[in-house]
Amino acid sequence: MGEVSVGCGRKSGMNSAELARMLPGISEVRRRSVVLAVLEGVTGGDHPRYSFDAGWREGAALASMADGSGNEYSIVFADEGALVIGFDHESEMNPYGNGSQALWPGLLLGLPPELVRWAEDPRFVEDGVLCATLCLWRTPGSTAWGAGPISYPEDGDGAGWLFRGLLGCSPELYASWATNVHGAPPDVEAVRAVFDGHPLTPALALRMNPAYDTASLDPLLELTGYGPVAAG
Template sequence: MSTVHEIAALLPDPARLRAHLRALAVLDAAIGDDPRFCQYTFDTAWGPGEEAALMENGSGDDFSVLFTPAGALIRGFDHESEMSPYGTDDEQVWPGVIDEVPPVLRPLLDEPAFCDEGIDVPRVTACLWRETGDTVWRTGSAIAFPAGSKDPDGSGFLFRLLTDRSPEAVQAHFEDYYERPVPLDAIRHVLAGHPLTPAIAGALNPAVLSSGTRPAR
């Protein structure tokens, strides 16, 4: 069984996670032809002193990673999970998922973007957090996960590019999503934090060369 408890041990520190998520957003924007279909985005001005990495797969699943001076918070939502608020009788967050989120980070879950109209709780099936100065990622310690599922809270598939951050895993994801080859060397270049040069942008999306479109920064 894969749950947030296993995910927590595989995540890097917030600084490295932030850099990786920014690289995923750059890659998604560079590989794709239409920003409306990007799954990974990064907002450097989410709120005062806050940044947000966002993922939406277009099938009802999403996650957010919020970086603040007080720490970082990861919220994931698997719409097919039994742990979804929509799957419970009282439309409440599954017991234990967010109960232990520290008060300094708890308001981040109440962002309107993470709450659907008609339901008064966050859209969440998996949650992790790490306060500034902490040395490990935390999760709810007393979650009774539903039996019969290898990925009950959706964290295994939601966060797969956060736990396996290899260029090969990232390449496989974008090749599957965009249904065309993506050169591994270009993936490695962006994941290493190097600038998105015109040559790298053209390698990631040959249409850039024919259209003359300038690469996003």
């Protein structure tokens, strides 16, 4: 994660096919997504980069990252599997940047039929076109993430930097990154407690952000599905 988790290291060389080989299974991607959303909900103030909605749609949860500059990703966790949608607005693969308003050739080739409806969800579509420069997918019975057979442009699809936080998840790196981005250093051991799945108490939240309004804690935990708030 660190300072390069979002917005830096744009030309890292990694594309979505390589990202597919690096991502862990669906359950671990979901766990990391919830952790990042909870941490950002506490430390990110009014502009958290990461979010998670456990009740986004019937039978589906949604993890999101937005850097505030038009770059983002979304991950749908549904009964049918998971769908990753990334958007690097400066990439040559941006369907709106080249005037064609068409997806990059091959981007959705091989997408399992049961996941198509999520790629067509209005949340991700603008003017009838999926807002994406990369897509990955995985069904419950598969052993790897899938990606379309793509000929990538020189500047890539955004995979090399959009997902640094998800891939490089650790308490130390998150604390360093949050300090750089949000301006206040969270207590690393409090961050570690969230990474390890311990109950998030008001006292623990205040160790990460002394200015945090603990009245927001119950709604945050309910939204993300992290778990009930503990007393103390």
